[in-house]
Amino acid sequence: MRLTGTSHIGSQGHLTIGGCDTVELAKTFGTPLYVYDEALIRENSRRFVKSFEQSGFTFQVAYASKAFSCIAMAQLAAEENLSLDVVSSGELYTALQAGFPAERIHFHGNNKSEEELRMALEAGVGCYVVDNFYEMALLHDLASASGIQVNVMLRLTPGIEVHTHEYIATGQEDSKFGFGVTDGQAMLAIRQALAKTHFNLLGIHVHIGSQIFDTTGFVEAIKVIREFLDSVRQETGYEVKVLNLGGGFGIRYTDEDDPVEIETFVETITQEVAAAWSKRNLPNPEIWIEPGRGIVGNAGTTLYSVGSIKQIPGIRTYVAVDGGMTDNIRPALYQAKYEALLANKASMEATETVSIAGKCCESGDMLIWDIDLPQVTSGDILAVLSTGAYGYSMASNYNRLRRPAVVFVRDGIADLVVERETYEDLVRHDRKRSVLSNII
Numbered sequence: 479m480r481l482t483g484t485s486h487i488g489s490q491g492h493l494t495i496g497g498c499d500t501v502e503l504a505k506t507f508g509t510p511l512y513v514y515d516e517a518l519i520r521e522n523s524r525r526f527v528k529s530f531e532q533s534g535f536t537f538q539v540a541y542a543s544k545a546f547s548c549i550a551m552a553q554l555a556a557e558e559n560l561s562l563d564v565v566s567s568g569e570l571y572t573a574l575q576a577g578f579p580a581e582r583i584h585f586h587g588n589n590k591s592e593e594e595l596r597m598a599l600e601a602g603v604g605c606y607v608v609d610n611f612y613e614m615a616l617l618h619d620l621a622s623a624s625g626i627q628v629n630v631m632l633r634l635t636p637g638i639e640v641h642t643h644e645y646i647a648t649g650q651e652d653s654k655f656g657f658g659v660t661d662g663q664a665m666l667a668i669r670q671a672l673a674k675t676h677f678n679l680l681g682i683h684v685h686i687g688s689q690i691f692d693t694t695g696f697v698e699a700i701k702v703i704r705e706f707l708d709s710v711r712q713e714t715g716y717e718v719k720v721l722n723l724g725g726g727f728g729i730r731y732t733d734e735d736d737p738v739e740i741e742t743f744v745e746t747i748t749q750e751v752a753a754a755w756s757k758r759n760l761p762n763p764e765i766w767i768e769p770g771r772g773i774v775g776n777a778g779t780t781l782y783s784v785g786s787i788k789q790i791p792g793i794r795t796y797v798a799v800d801g802g803m804t805d806n807i808r809p810a811l812y813q814a815k816y817e818a819l820l821a822n823k824a825s826m827e828a829t830e831t832v833s834i835a836g837k838c839c840e841s842g843d844m845l846i847w848d849i850d851l852p853q854v855t856s857g858d859i860l861a862v863l864s865t866g867a868y869g870y871s872m873a874s875n876y877n878r879l880r881r882p883a884v885v886f887v888r889d890g891i892a893d894l895v896v897e898r899e900t901y902e903d904l905v906r907h908d909r910k911r912s913v914l915s916n917i918i
């Protein structure tokens with residue numbers, strides 16, 4: 479197991495992150511607890527930004543806030559000079575509450591509602607990634623009614639299959655997202671967008687999927703898109719200013735994962751685009767990307783307390799923790815694999831193989847199957863690594879569990895950025911029946 483960022487095993491044999499002893503964090507803030515290594519979020523962000531700076535391209539790195547959205551994260555993204563990808567009015571609201579500059583916000587989503595678009599227009603959002611004809615008409619009506627000119631990109635589906643879980647592949651023809659390149663919808667969309675008086679068509683967007691380990695899919699997407707843009711030039715004379723290649727940059731969850739480095743992703747993308755554009759004697763476009771997982775994934779660790787331990791002789795030992803699919807749905811949803819260690823026994827040798835169960839009323843609520851750990855006892859603190867992306871953001875209240883707190887740690891300081899939900903929170907929107915039943 480490789481610890482990343484500022485995580486290491488401290489003198490007491492405890493896992494420490496950002497100079498904070500995780501066993502102490504568990505005591506202070508309770509468990510389950512999401513712990514984010516602030517320095518590592520910044521380092522990941524800077525690696526993307528620096529790689530682009532070295533490429534000479536004009537660029538934007540938009541943090542995909544779906545991976546982990548809260549006010550503190552939006553503040554951090556703003557400090558790192560990132561742009562922000564939001565896919566709902568909720569993510570937009572969070573960003574605005576954080577004071578994130580609206581002009582650096584890109585609004586995504588395959589079904590933006592009128593209310594959401596109105597909110598974005600009012601806020602002065604910098605770019606709309608238009609996904610379908612319904613949205614194109616709605617956004618244009620709203621923009622022209624308000625007399626506003628909006629920056630628009632069109633999301634295209636390039637018809638590319640990438641190696642990842644089918645639920646997180648998005649570039650294939652049969653996708654709910656975007657205008658298809660192969661079925662002629664993309665060309666039609668370009669024509670329509672160009673004819674809209676209140677649109678400033680910046681370019682196109684393509685996102686091929688998530689948790690992608692190599693550069694092949696991106697290279698293929700650039701090729702497909704450039705060829706499509708050649709037809710667009712021929713038919714309409716239009717050439718893009720911006721090429722948005724989406725997110726999807728994979729991270730290492732376990733030793734089985736071997737993604738290329740951030741620098742390699744950016745280098746390959748920029749070189750491919752430069753080659754494809756210069757071959758046509760065209761000036762380089764701006765390149766925008768939208769990493770989510772690549773910025774926060776390996777920076778998050780979830781701490782749990784071990785409770786019941788069930789041994790089934792000759793079969794398996796179930797070690798149950800005080801969270802589960804409610805704070806990390808990914809194992810249940812995508813059979814995602816994670817590594818973990820006992821934070822309070824971090825320097826001890828593994829002596830047994832156990833499986834980590836969540837506390838929800840579902841047999842499928844398993845966080846990790848067959849992991850080697852030192853002798854586990856109730857009360858131990860289990861740290862599951864690389865839970866920073868799509869953990870908190872996909873958390874639920876199933877079984878009326880309260881969503882955990884989130885702390886950012888840095889230089890020995892733990893900053894509580896999201897409070898643990900309370901029981902009052904759970905029933906906040908509940909109302910006692912006001913109409914009494916007349917069944918006797």
Ligand SMILES: Cc1ncc(COP(=O)(O)O)c(C=O)c1O
Pocket residue numbers: 542545563586648685687688689724725726727768769770771772867
């Ligand atoms: C349009 C778009 N951009 C960016 C992302 C972020 O993906 P990731 O977290 O894999 O970088 C996603 C999610 O897959 C997405 O759908």
Ligand SMILES: N[C@@H](CCCC[NH3+])C(=O)O
Pocket residue numbers: 544646688689808867868
């Ligand atoms: N939620 C997914 C990624 C989907 C990204 C959004 N298109 C995951 O946990 O891997």
